[in-house]
Amino acid sequence: MTSAVCRVAAVGLIAVYFATIVADSASACSRILSNTNGQANVVARTMDLYRSDEAKMVVYPRGLERVSKTGDSKSFTWKSKLGSVAVTSFGTATSDGMNEKGLVANLLYLGDTKYEQRDSRPGLSNLLWAQYLLDNFASVKEAVEGLKDVQIVPVEHNGKQ
Numbered sequence: 001m002t003s004a005v006c007r008v009a010a011v012g013l014i015a016v017y018f019a020t021i022v023a024d025s026a027s028a029c030s031r032i033l034s035n036t037n038g039q040a041n042v043v044a045r046t047m048d049l050y051r052s053d054e055a056k057m058v059v060y061p062r063g064l065e066r067v068s069k070t071g072d073s074k075s076f077t078w079k080s081k082l083g084s085v086a087v088t089s090f091g092t093a094t095s096d097g098m099n100e101k102g103l104v105a106n107l108l109y110l111g112d113t114k115y116e117q118r119d120s121r122p123g124l125s126n127l128l129w130a131q132y133l134l135d136n137f138a139s140v141k142e143a144v145e146g147l148k149d150v151q152i153v154p155v156e157h158n159g160k161q
Contacts, residue, residue, distance in 0.1 A: 029108040045096070045106060053089035060084045066135065070123035070153040080135035093127035094134065101138035105130035115154050123153040 034042040047053060064080040086097030095107045107130045115126075124132055129152050137143040 029110070031106055031108060043104070043106070045108075047095065053095065054091065055095070056088050056091070058086050058088050060086060060131075060135075064135070066128070066131070068123060068125045068128050068132070070125055070155055072118070072123060072153075074118075074120070074123045074151075076122035076124070076150070078132065078135065082135060082138065084131070084134040086131065086134065090127075094131035097130060097134045099134040099138070103134060103137055103139060103143065105133050113154070115152065118153065119151055121149065121151040124150040125155040126152050127155055 029048055030046045032044045047055075060080065060083060062080055062083045065077065066080060067075065067077050069075050082099040082101060084097050084099040086094040089095040089107075093107060094105065096105070098104045113126075129147075132150070133143045133146070137146055
């Protein structure tokens with residue numbers, strides 16, 4: 001068991017090392033995932049934004065009323081069904097988090113993202129989709145199914161979408 005823990009820790013340190021190298025040579029958020037060791041999933045990421053994201057760690061309880069404002073009449077509200085721990089960016093977006101059922105969400109930023117044409121589904125801000133998943137779903141399967149009912153919509157923050 002001790003050697004397995006050491007291997008997981010070594011993989012994590014290697015992932016962090018490579019994430020640091022990538023951060024020095026690129027201007028894009030990156031995520032590295034190792035899930036083949038049979039012991040644990042190891043995730044590392046970079047947060048290479050155009051400015052500080054003013055990160056804060058927050059604990060969100062169940063029962064919070066949420067509003068997704070998208071600048072049109074198709075925004076919507078929800079009440080969180082699950083509690084979560086999250087790292088927020090700009091006091092608005094959840095960039096990383098885990099809910100009480102173990103579902104994890106990581107928000108990566110790409111300035112050149114192309115979004116689909118706006119349709120009749122309720123709009124979910126690109127700043128809030130990760131928290132929406134953490135608030136409402138216990139598994140990846142549930143989250144994928146639930147995202148069919150909403151449309152992720154770009155919302156401008158500090159002059160960027």
